[in-house]
Amino acid sequence: MTADDLATARYISLTTYRRNGTGVATPVWFARDGGKLYVWTNSDSWKVKRLRRDPRVTVSVCDMRGRIAEGTPHHPGTAELLADTAAARSLIARKYTWQFWLLDVPTALVRRGRRPHTALAITLDPAGPV
Structure with a gap:
C-alpha cells in the first residue's frame, strides 16, 4: 500500500485472526493520521x-463490499485498542462527512446518546507488503 493508495482509498479490508490462525476480513472505514491508520467500530x-487476544492484522485496499483487486498488496501490522475514541472518531467523521453522520446520529438516538465504540490504531510493519 503506497501513500497514493491510502490517499484515494475509501475502504480497507482489515483482517483479524481467530485462535486457530484463520483470518477474518472485514471492510471498514479508516482515516490516516501520521504513520497510523484509525478505525472506529462497535466495542x-x-x-x-x-x-484483544491477538493484535496482528493485515490491511489491504478494497471496495465497500470487501473485494480486493488482484495484485493489491497485503500489509501486515498490529492494532492497538484505544480507550479514548474521540480523536479517531473525529478523523473518520472529517473524512466521511455526511455518510458518517447519517449512520452515527440515528445510532446515538437509539442508544440514548451512548456510543459503545472502540477505536483502533493500526501500525503497519515497516518491512512492507507480504
Whole structure:
C-alpha cells in the first residue's frame, strides 16, 4: 500500500485472526493520521474480541463490499485498542462527512446518546507488503 493508495482509498479490508490462525476480513472505514491508520467500530464486534487476544492484522485496499483487486498488496501490522475514541472518531467523521453522520446520529438516538465504540490504531510493519 503506497501513500497514493491510502490517499484515494475509501475502504480497507482489515483482517483479524481467530485462535486457530484463520483470518477474518472485514471492510471498514479508516482515516490516516501520521504513520497510523484509525478505525472506529462497535466495542462488542468480533474484530475487537479477536484483537484483544491477538493484535496482528493485515490491511489491504478494497471496495465497500470487501473485494480486493488482484495484485493489491497485503500489509501486515498490529492494532492497538484505544480507550479514548474521540480523536479517531473525529478523523473518520472529517473524512466521511455526511455518510458518517447519517449512520452515527440515528445510532446515538437509539442508544440514548451512548456510543459503545472502540477505536483502533493500526501500525503497519515497516518491512512492507507480504
